[in-house]
Every structure is written in C-alpha cells, then in structure tokens.
Amino acid sequence: MKILVGYKRVVDYNVRIQVKSDGTGVVTDGVKLSANPFDDIALEEALRLREKGIAEEVVVVGIGPADLTAHLRNGLAMGANRAIHVTTTDAVQPLTAARAFLKLVEKEQPGLVLLGKQAIDDDANQTGQMLAALWDRPQATFASKVEIADGKATVTREVDAGLETIEVELPAVVTSDLRLNEPRFIKLPDIMKAKSKPIDVVELASLGVDSGDHLKTTHYAAPAKRSKGVMVKDAAELVAALKQKGLL
Amino acid sequence: MSERETMEYDVVVVGAGPAGLSFAIRLKQLQPDTTVCVIEKASTIGAQILSGAVIEPGPLDALLPGWRDNPPPICVPATEDEFWLLSKTGGRKLPVPPGMHNHGNFIVSLGAMCAWLAPQAEALGVDVFPGFAAADTIFNDDGSVAGVRIGDMGVAKDGTHKAGYTQGIDIKAKVTVLAEGARGSLTKQLVKRFGLDKDSDPQSYSIGIKELWQVPAGRVTPGKIVHSFGWPADNHTYGGSFLYHLDKDRIALGYVSGLDYSDPNYQPWEAFQQWKNHPHVKDLLEGGTILSAGARAIVTGGWQSLPKVDMPGALLIGDSAGLLNVPKVKGTHQAIRSGMLAAEHLATSGLAPAGFDAKLRDSEAMAELKKVRNIKPAFKKGLWFGLFNAAWETVTGGRSPWTLKNKADWSSLHKLGQCEEPKRDYVQPRELQPRDRLAAVYFAATEHDEDQPIHLHVADTSVCVDKCATEYGNPCTRFCPANVYEIVQDEAGKRLQINAANCVHCKTCDIKDPYQIINWVTPEGGSGPNYQNL
Numbered sequence A: 001m002k003i004l005v006g007y008k009r010v011v012d013y014n015v016r017i018q019v020k021s022d023g024t025g026v027v028t029d030g031v032k033l034s035a036n037p038f039d040d041i042a043l044e045e046a047l048r049l050r051e052k053g054i055a056e057e058v059v060v061v062g063i064g065p066a067d068l069t070a071h072l073r074n075g076l077a078m079g080a081n082r083a084i085h086v087t088t089t090d091a092v093q094p095l096t097a098a099r100a101f102l103k104l105v106e107k108e109q110p111g112l113v114l115l116g117k118q119a120i121d122d123d124a125n126q127t128g129q130m131l132a133a134l135w136d137r138p139q140a141t142f143a144s145k146v147e148i149a150d151g152k153a154t155v156t157r158e159v160d161a162g163l164e165t166i167e168v169e170l171p172a173v174v175t176s177d178l179r180l181n182e183p184r185f186i187k188l189p190d191i192m193k194a195k196s197k198p199i200d201v202v203e204l205a206s207l208g209v210d211s212g213d214h215l216k217t218t219h220y221a222a223p224a225k226r227s228k229g230v231m232v233k234d235a236a237e238l239v240a241a242l243k244q245k246g247l248l
Numbered sequence B: 001m002s003e004r005e006t007m008e009y010d011v012v013v014v015g016a017g018p019a020g021l022s023f024a025i026r027l028k029q030l031q032p033d034t035t036v037c038v039i040e041k042a043s044t045i046g047a048q049i050l051s052g053a054v055i056e057p058g059p060l061d062a063l064l065p066g067w068r069d070n071p072p073p074i075c076v077p078a079t080e081d082e083f084w085l086l087s088k089t090g091g092r093k094l095p096v097p098p099g100m101h102n103h104g105n106f107i108v109s110l111g112a113m114c115a116w117l118a119p120q121a122e123a124l125g126v127d128v129f130p131g132f133a134a135a136d137t138i139f140n141d142d143g144s145v146a147g148v149r150i151g152d153m154g155v156a157k158d159g160t161h162k163a164g165y166t167q168g169i170d171i172k173a174k175v176t177v178l179a180e181g182a183r184g185s186l187t188k189q190l191v192k193r194f195g196l197d198k199d200s201d202p203q204s205y206s207i208g209i210k211e212l213w214q215v216p217a218g219r220v221t222p223g224k225i226v227h228s229f230g231w232p233a234d235n236h237t238y239g240g241s242f243l244y245h246l247d248k249d250r251i252a253l254g255y256v257s258g259l260d261y262s263d264p265n266y267q268p269w270e271a272f273q274q275w276k277n278h279p280h281v282k283d284l285l286e287g288g289t290i291l292s293a294g295a296r297a298i299v300t301g302g303w304q305s306l307p308k309v310d311m312p313g314a315l316l317i318g319d320s321a322g323l324l325n326v327p328k329v330k331g332t333h334q335a336i337r338s339g340m341l342a343a344e345h346l347a348t349s350g351l352a353p354a355g356f357d358a359k360l361r362d363s364e365a366m367a368e369l370k371k372v373r374n375i376k377p378a379f380k381k382g383l384w385f386g387l388f389n390a391a392w393e394t395v396t397g398g399r400s401p402w403t404l405k406n407k408a409d410w411s412s413l414h415k416l417g418q419c420e421e422p423k424r425d426y427v428q429p430r431e432l433q434p435r436d437r438l439a440a441v442y443f444a445a446t447e448h449d450e451d452q453p454i455h456l457h458v459a460d461t462s463v464c465v466d467k468c469a470t471e472y473g474n475p476c477t478r479f480c481p482a483n484v485y486e487i488v489q490d491e492a493g494k495r496l497q498i499n500a501a502n503c504v505h506c507k508t509c510d511i512k513d514p515y516q517i518i519n520w521v522t523p524e525g526g527s528g529p530n531y532q533n534l
Helices: A037-051 A068-078 A094-108 A127-135 A188-194 A235-244 B018-030 B058-063 B110-123 B185-193 B268-276 B279-285 B332-349 B356-361 B364-371 B375-381 B383-395 B437-444 B462-471 B508-512
Strands: A002-006 A009-011 A033-035 A057-064 A082-087 A112-116 A139-149 A152-159 A162-169 A172-176 A199-203 B006-014 B036-040 B075-077 B080-086 B091-094 B106-108 B127-130 B134-139 B145-150 B153-155 B161-166 B170-178 B205-214 B224-230 B239-245 B250-258 B289-299 B314-316 B456-458 B485-490 B493-498 B518-520
Touching: A002 A037, A002 A094, A033 A037, A033 A068, A037 A057, A037 A068, A037 A112, A037 A139, A037 A172, A057 A068, A057 A094, A068 A082, A068 A188, A068 A199, A082 A094, A094 A127, A112 A127, A127 A139, A127 A172, A139 A162, A152 A172, A162 A172, A188 B006, A188 B127, B006 B018, B006 B145, B018 B036, B018 B058, B018 B110, B018 B332, B058 B332, B106 B110, B110 B127, B134 B170, B134 B185, B170 B185, B185 B314, B205 B268, B205 B508, B239 B268, B239 B279, B250 B268, B250 B279, B268 B279, B289 B437, B289 B508, B332 B356, B332 B364, B356 B364, B375 B383, B456 B493, B462 B485, B462 B493, B508 B518
Parallel strands: A002 A057, A002 A112, A057 A082, A082 A199, A112 A172, A139 A172, B006 B036, B006 B170, B036 B127, B080 B224, B170 B314
Antiparallel strands: A009 A033, A139 A152, A152 A162, B075 B106, B080 B091, B134 B145, B145 B170, B153 B161, B205 B250, B205 B289, B224 B239, B239 B250, B456 B518, B485 B493
C-alpha cells in the first residue's frame, strides 16, 4: 500500500503572530516557518504503518512556492520515501488543496491519504473532508487511533461526546488528531540521506487546478486588548463592583 | 544499547552565529573539497542570536564582496550618532567619542543576518544543522579534541527515556571550531581542560537586554543611533543604553549592565525597564508595541582576557574567544574577522589548529582590542574616573605603558551589608510594557519541553538556602532576566526552584553566581528562545 501524506508549512506555533498594519494578513517575513503539527502527526502515523509492514511507500505532498523544498526535505528526513511539490505562488485555499490532492490521488493510486485534521494557520478543517467528497471515498476525521487490516481501517475518532470507533473501507481519507501519536525526532544522518531522496515538482496549473478564490478574506485584526482590571479588597467589594456593573 | 552513530567531517563548527558561519563560508571559498558542518542549538538559524546591532561592514565586504547588492532583510545605513549622559528627567548631549562614530556602518538584526548568511554557506556546500545541541566534546586517545557529541532527544525530567528517545550522534572531525558566543558551555570545559586561560586575566562579561518595538508612524528617523550612560545606573555600576532607529517604524533598544557590579540587590532587567521610562525613550515608545525581547551575556574582557585560542584538535573564534570591542560596542566585525582568519589558517596549515593563536594575536582584530584594553576596566573605579581614563586612552591610542587587570565578575559581588546600598532614583510605578520578567519572557517566545532534565545544574542547592540567602540574598533571583530562579517556601522549608523552561540562554547565572556552582548546559536541541529579528 502507498500512503499519501499532506505536509503543509505554517508559521511556527511558538511565533507570536503579528497582524500586518494594513490588515491584509499576518507577518511572515523573517518569521520561523515549520510543519503543521497535525501534519507531522499524520506523517508519523504513515511511517509507523510502513514500519509495521502495512504500507510500502510514504509520499509527502506540499503545495506552495519554490522555497517549500527545504520544508519537504524535513519530511523526507523524518522518513518519507519521496515528496511531491505542487508549485504555486498563490495562497492555497482548502478547496484548491483538495482538488490538487485529488489529481495526485488519481495518478498515485494510494491506499490511504493521511492529512492533518486542520492546519494551525487558517484552522479551516476542510481539506480532508473535501477530498473524500471529491474522490467519493470514505473519510475518518479526528483520528486518535488507526488500525488497518483486510482492506479496512478501524479508526478511533475524537468527538465531542468522547471516542467513537468507525470502520472505513480503503482507500480512504484519514485526518489526524493530536493524540494519535508523538512524532519522532529527526536524526542528523537522516537529514543527509534526505538530500538524495527524490522530490517531484509539478505546477499547480499543470494539474488542471486553478488556485481559485472561493473564500474572500475581508481583513485581519488582532484580538481586542483586554481592558485594565480593578483590584478589590474583599468579597464584599467584589459583590458591590459586580452589582454596580449590573452583573449581579 | 546500540552503538552510537557517528558522522565524519573535516571540520565541525559549534554555533551558527556570525563567527561560525563566516568561518564556514571562508573555508569553503578557499578549499571547496573540505567537508564542513555547523551545529546550532536553536530550532532555526538566528533564533537565539541577540545583538544591538550596528556593524562595521569591512570584514563582511572582505568575506562576501557582493553583499550590498543582496543585503540582509534588516539593514539600515547609519545616518547620525548621539551620545548622552542621562539624568532622571533630562540629560546632556556629549560629543560622540571617536570610536562610536558610525558613518558608513549599518544597523542590522544580527539574528536576521545569520539567517541570511546560513543559506550562503549552504550554497557553498556547508551542512548547517539547526535544532541540534552540541552537548559535549569527545576526545581522541592522545587527548586532542575529536569532535562533539549531540545531545540526546526525548529524555524525561528524571533521566528516563521517553517513547521517542533518540540518542545523539557523535560528529567526528579533524578540527572542532567553537563559535558558541559568550560563555559557551563547551568552550568553558575546554578552557579548563587545556588551561587555556593560564596566561590571561579572567574573562569578564556584561548582560545586554534588548527589545524590538513597533512604534506609531512618524517617530522614527531611520539610521539614527543613540547611546547613553548615566541614569538609571549609579556611579559604581557600569551601565549604558543603545537605541537604534530602524525602518518601518521599528526601534531596537537595549540596556547593558557590566556583570562586575558589586551590589547583590542589583537587577539588570529592572535597570533596563527604568531607562525606558526616561522621557527621551518613553516618548518614542508610548503607544507602540513590543515585537520581540531577549537577553544575552556579552564578552567584555578584551585584550588581556583573551585565552589561548588554539588547542589540540580545536579552535576558539568570535565571542567564544572573547573578541568584542567594548568602547565601540561592537563584536560582529571581530567575529567575522576571526572566523575568516581561522579558515585561512586551517587552509594553509593543512587543517592543523596549532599556530592560530599566534596568528590571531598578530592580527588586526587583536591590534584593535589592544588600543582599547584599559577603557572598560577603569570604570570599576567609578564613572568619572572611567570617563577621564577613556579620554586619555583614546587620545594616546592605548599607548599607556600599563594594562589594567580584569577580575572574575562573580568575585566582585559584595555580601549583604558589606556595601553601601547605592541610591537608586527609580521611577515608580513604571508604565510601559512589559510589567515584569515573566511578561517579557513571553516576547522571547522561549520554549523548552517541561519534561526534560533541568539544563541549569546547581552543584549543591543547600548552599542557596543555608549560605547564599544570608550572605548575598540569592542574587540569582535578581540577575536572571527570565525569572528562572526562585526561592520558594513549602512544607519542607525554603528551597531553590529552577524554572528552566523560562531560560533564554543568556548565561548570566553561570557567570555571576558568587559560589560558581551554577553550570549552564545545553537543553534538548531546538529548545530555548525563538527571537524574531533581534
């Protein structure tokens, strides 16, 4: 079985996000970028399935500008066999990503597509679901456990009420939740090995997918600052203050 | 346990700062076939680099002649210099000392500059590995340095191995180049092991604390450079500020305190925040926001404190060696210079470190330090004496027949009650953010997995509560800019609590602790501050 893994590059979770002064986006110049944490988890799961002998090949896929290569090399250093770099300089919206994945799925014929449940930049949580619909195959989202046997995946999902276990026929789309696994550390010798692993480069347009403009972002703004608090001496003063504000 | 994996290079460089990267670039320019790797503990290049920074471009011109056509992302030509003696509410503008004229220099973010240098090194075939900490040095049978051992990943706080445990590999090399910056943890071990400092004075240091601000439009004069001394420092504490006007309504500002201060109650971080409340500074910052903040020890011992910089199998360059020029308030040009010189030495010596020490001492880098060697130490005798002496040394070009001595910084701390508490005329309450050190740590974006061994080794914590509390009042709780050290009281009594996850890797504790029982070691690779454009 071949596993296709989505590997998006986002602003690192440690970075304090700054909104551009004109409100057109967030500052990404000189900012640390790294793999979407949920995508690292998806890749780790794919690698474990390969190590168990369930999969033979793990392919990481990234969609973005030319300098995405270095990011894909990290995925290769973690252990993926090869990478596909879909090039575009435009911002990629979920539907565009799903359409691009569909084209790659048709070409690569994977038994499983593993994606992060969402990316921590736009928090859209849509690409996996859209891909499953376009592909007309089952989906198992928010996975915290994946078991594969007899052409089926048994997936434990993290849902509001607790855990839900479902069975889907392969090929299918599975999206990873936080507790699925803990990604491995990259080892130095593997960084060197990754340098010689293949990265196929295809233009987004050559897949017959346009970058589209399905969602219009009107503006970005930082959350409103919390107004200054008031210190109260004791409970009585607190009650009085709350009453005065009409909260009690 | 399986045998430790090994990688081999001709040269391994510890630290991807200006010295280490310049070294790697120069060596590859001279000898493209030599294999070179650079190990960096920060998760990304530049994330743990902090400097003012105004740089002299000469050495960079020599290293990368075309750099001005493709400058680093923050690079503002210096336009005007100001030098102030501050009082609490005003001050006096003084003539700019000759060493501090910055015409022709550039204000940069050194972090951004290193992130710009690294790909240029990679393009020449250097392997640059961010996110890997050189935890230890390894040795050959003959005692020479054989390379470095990368720290293990996935070790729990109690030392047990977590599920993802990954053993660090050994990097073996003919030459190990230490470019760790001030008070490097491996450099410290090697200086001791090889007695590199036996013919030099002890090294001395300052702590620099810096913030980057975005201020309302119209206040910034790009390229303007303002240095000050005086308030809020008292006459016996070496303290001064820098304030650099960048482009895009950004200001880089910081405060440097000499770690040879004597008052155990002195708080470098508080001195910085106090200075920000001076009307000259506050009026610029008010209504703006902090983008990034951090702190780093600075090496200030200069000419007389330079240890021997070569040893069997290894070299020291940049601030690991101690080449910063204090009166110029600059070290980057010296770092680049020493990196290039080391590369040129290895290229001609067939990768033999011996002889580099003599070459460095004979170089422009050391000539520059010799001229100014007596300026910083004289400030120990007070501000006015220091200024008078600085003027003398400057006029004579450092030709005084004497050389003032440096003492170890930790030894200058007075015990509680043994020194007169200096009068500090501080502003109360302060208004600008951040409110306290913890709030400032947030702007350093520092991150350590909490479940890892504490990387600040305190040899004997009973000293803290039994001895230090009464003798010095636990100065670690005050000199640390990140509030790592706390004395807490619980059922078992008072004890030292080390909030290692807050650490910004400035190394001040390792330097200033009066009992010299704190040892800073590398945490898990990739841990630590994530500075943006500092």
